[in-house]
Amino acid sequence: MTSKEKSWKEISPAGVCWKPSTEFLTGDWKTYTPVRDLEKCTRCLLCVLFCPDGAIHWKSERGDIEFDYNFCKGCGICANECPTKAIEMKLE
Amino acid sequence: MKNVVKQEVLALNGDEAAAFAAKQSDVDIVAAYPITPQTIIVEKFSEYVANGEVETEFVCTESEHSALTACLAASATGARTFTASASAGLALMHEMLFVTSGCRAPVVMAIANRALSAPLNIHGDHSDTMVERDTGWIQIYVENVQEVYDSIIQAFKIAENPEVLLPVIVGLDGFTLSHSLENVQALPDDIVKKFVGTRQLPLVTTHEGKNAPFRLDPEKPMTMGPVAFPNYYFEFKRQQEEAMRNALKIIQQVNEEYAQITGRTYGNGLLDSYRLEDAEIAIVCLGSTAGTVKTVVDELREEGVKAGLLRIRTFRPLPVEGIVEALRKVKAVAIMDKSMSFGGNGGPVFQEVRHVLYDLPTHPYVVNYIYGLGGRDTSPKQMRKIYEELQRILQTKHVETTINYVGLRE
Numbered sequence: 001m002t003s004k005e006k007s008w009k010e011i012s013p014a015g016v017c018w019k020p021s022t023e024f025l026t027g028d029w030k031t032y033t034p035v036r037d038l039e040k041c042t043r044c045l046l047c048v049l050f051c052p053d054g055a056i057h058w059k060s061e062r063g064d065i066e067f068d069y070n071f072c073k074g075c076g077i078c079a080n081e082c083p084t085k086a087i088e089m090k091l092e
Numbered sequence: 093m094k095n096v097v098k099q100e101v102l103a104l105n106g107d108e109a110a111a112f113a114a115k116q117s118d119v120d121i122v123a124a125y126p127i128t129p130q131t132i133i134v135e136k137f138s139e140y141v142a143n144g145e146v147e148t149e150f151v152c153t154e155s156e157h158s159a160l161t162a163c164l165a166a167s168a169t170g171a172r173t174f175t176a177s178a179s180a181g182l183a184l185m186h187e188m189l190f191v192t193s194g195c196r197a198p199v200v201m202a203i204a205n206r207a208l209s210a211p212l213n214i215h216g217d218h219s220d221t222m223v224e225r226d227t228g229w230i231q232i233y234v235e236n237v238q239e240v241y242d243s244i245i246q247a248f249k250i251a252e253n254p255e256v257l258l259p260v261i262v263g264l265d266g267f268t269l270s271h272s273l274e275n276v277q278a279l280p281d282d283i284v285k286k287f288v289g290t291r292q293l294p295l296v297t298t299h300e301g302k303n304a305p306f307r308l309d310p311e312k313p314m315t316m317g318p319v320a321f322p323n324y325y326f327e328f329k330r331q332q333e334e335a336m337r338n339a340l341k342i343i344q345q346v347n348e349e350y351a352q353i354t355g356r357t358y359g360n361g362l363l364d365s366y367r368l369e370d371a372e373i374a375i376v377c378l379g380s381t382a383g384t385v386k387t388v389v390d391e392l393r394e395e396g397v398k399a400g401l402l403r404i405r406t407f408r409p410l411p412v413e414g415i416v417e418a419l420r421k422v423k424a425v426a427i428m429d430k431s432m433s434f435g436g437n438g439g440p441v442f443q444e445v446r447h448v449l450y451d452l453p454t455h456p457y458v459v460n461y462i463y464g465l466g467g468r469d470t471s472p473k474q475m476r477k478i479y480e481e482l483q484r485i486l487q488t489k490h491v492e493t494t495i496n497y498v499g500l501r502e
Contacts, residue, residue, distance in 0.1 A: 008327035008334075012296035013257060013306065014196040014316040015328055020299040021318065 027055075030074025032089035034067055040086035041065075047078035047087065096355040099277040106240045106269035107132030109276055110176065110202040110262070113244035115140050115148075116284035117200075120171035123151035123162035127181040128214045129266040130204040134176060156181040160188040160199070167197035168316055170307035172248060172291055175199065178266060179206035182220045186227070192259045193228025193332060195317040196306075198251030198291075199259040201229075202244060204270040205379070205430075207466045215467020216266030218378065218430040222440045228332050230260040230339055231408040233378040235364070237274035240264045242356060245284055246346045253346075254294040255338040257306075265380040267467060283353060336409040343406055362411035364403040365418055367393060371400025373482035374419065376445055377428035378404050381463075381470055388475040399479050404441070415448045424457040424482040425449075430464045438462075438495045457485050463498035474498050 012018065048056045048065060055071040056078060079087040104112060111133045114122070122141075126134040141150040151166075153159040156177050167173040177185060182203060192199055203221055207213040221231060230250065234243050240262065247260040264270055279287075293305035296314070304312040320328055340362065347361025358364045364382070367389050368374060375385050382403040392399040402418050404411070419425055427446065429439020437443060442460035449455055461478055464470045478498070485491055 005323055006327070008330040011324070011327055011331070013294075013328075013331055014194065015318050015320050015324075016296045016306070017299040017315050017318060018297045018301070021315065 025070045027068075027070040027072055030072060031092060032074040032076060033069070033092055034072065034074070034076070034078055034087045035090050036065075036067070037086045037088070040084045042084055042086075044083065046081050046083065050077050050081045052077060095352050097279055097283050097353050099279055099354065102276050102278045103273055104237060104241070104276045105132065105271050105273050106237045106264045107202075107204060107271070108136050109237050109241040110244050110264065111136035111140070112278065113241045113284075114174040114200070114202075115146055116279070116281050117174075117245055117248045117288045118172065118285050119146075119148050119174045119248075121149050121151065121163065121166035121173045122175065123153055123159045123166070123173075124175045125153055125156045125159045125177070125181060127156070127178050129206055129216070129270040130176045130178040130181070130202065132270065133202055133204070137174075156184040157188060160185040160192060160201075163199045163201075164188060164192045164195060164197045167192075167199050168195060168308045170291060170293055170305070170309075172252070173197070173199045174201070176202040176204070178204045179208055179214075179220045182224060183208060186224065189224055189227035189229060189259075191317060194328065196257040196332075196335070197259060198248075198257055200244065200247045200251055201259065201261050202240075203261050203263045204266045205263050206266040213466040214266075216268050216270075217465050217467065218263070219432070219465075221261060221263050222431040222433075224261070225408055225440065228258065228336075229408065230256075230258050230336070230343075230406065231263060232260065232406050233263045233404070234269065235358075235380055235382045235403065237269055237272060238276050238356070239358060240269060241276050241278065242350065242354065242358070245279075245288060246343075246350055246361075248288045249346045249349075250339060250343055252291045253338075253342045254292050256335050256342050257294070258332070258335050258339060263379065268380045277354070277356070279354065287350070287353060340409050340411060358405055359403070360414065362406045363414045363418060364405050366401040366403070368400035368402055368418060368422070370398055372398040372423045372486065373425075373479055374400040374402055374422045375426045375428060375475065375478060376402045376404065376419070376441065378407060378430070378441060381428060381430070384470055384472055385475050388472050388479065391472075391476070392479055397479065397483070404445075407441070410444055410448070412448050415445060416452065419445075419449060419456060420452055422456050424485045425459070426478045426482055427458060427460050429460060429462045432462060432465065442495075457482075457491055459485070459491060459493075460495045461498050462495070468499050470498070
């Protein structure tokens, strides 16, 4: 434990956060990483809907999707659901 | 006691007294599921709601697990919340008991103490609350219907105190208290409302780095009870322990404040002793059994026997120092347990109270009596026999059996 971590006297009760949960990156939990074949992908956005962690974003300015590897847990649901098999799960 | 308020005598059973006290305490939300012998509490409260006597929102749930979950969620928004259960219902709440105390939600719950299956039994013993002693809830065990009424009112003030912020169980013996009609001195509505007051919310730091009242509010969002990894979980548990220690002080304060308006006290709020000052032999018990024991103490005193009683009113937090002080001069103590800890060294009250006495330079003899399981009747005659056994221990300086069963057919 580092000295930066607070004592029980300093923290708010009930685990009330003093940092937003988005500061706690969880992407390093994954073993497999989704990699997309840009030729096969039709931008149907099914993967965006199916991602249980909200880790695939639709970038409207680029008209494309983006994996957020800071939060992707590598579950592979996107690859399984992709109708054109454009997503491959690669071992890290 | 010059500030004592004029009170009205009402004929109530223990369950009705709990519902009536909750009504007067101006609760915002009641979410509950009926179970014998607590049913009357839920029935009575839903009657208040149906008649428009309260502004409380009554949430009918499909299970006790959901009832407590609804209470926890409501409490987290800053609402005053009440529920009630017993036996299997409380057992079904088990998971949420930890979540409620961990989220520091000051929910008040009346428990009409009842045995657990199997075999199926609807009658009173302490098996249901004793297994929940380590869930982080304050536990108050009451002696009579008057104390049910008084303790529910006090419980809101204790639970919601910013130094405490812990949920409270008020345990009333199933049927013995829940279904027994007694005369109850009841305060006027406005006096109770004023005594309990509005819920105080301490300020906490949010994820935006701002101080905000400790409640769920869409305008000032915060998360309660999120994931805590091994580097923080322990700290939150230590905070809960500190809150329990604070509760020892706050319970006494509330007991005194309540005495100012009602003229009634229950010892110091934590422990209620009876003719214990010069006692040589004593019984330690919880709940309604104290009434039976007091009768026997009076009889024995008339016969010149120095007998006394220590009633533990709050089992959580356990008033360690008070127990040591109360029992240090007693020579032989019988500790009553209305539940079993199978395979353990006696019942839970015995284990804890005997352990508290360990640091004394000289110990009294301490024996355990397990009694009243599944509503088995507890008579003055049985209590008298226990005092006689304590006298025999003192005369012979020998304990025959440490763990004993009262009224059990051998």
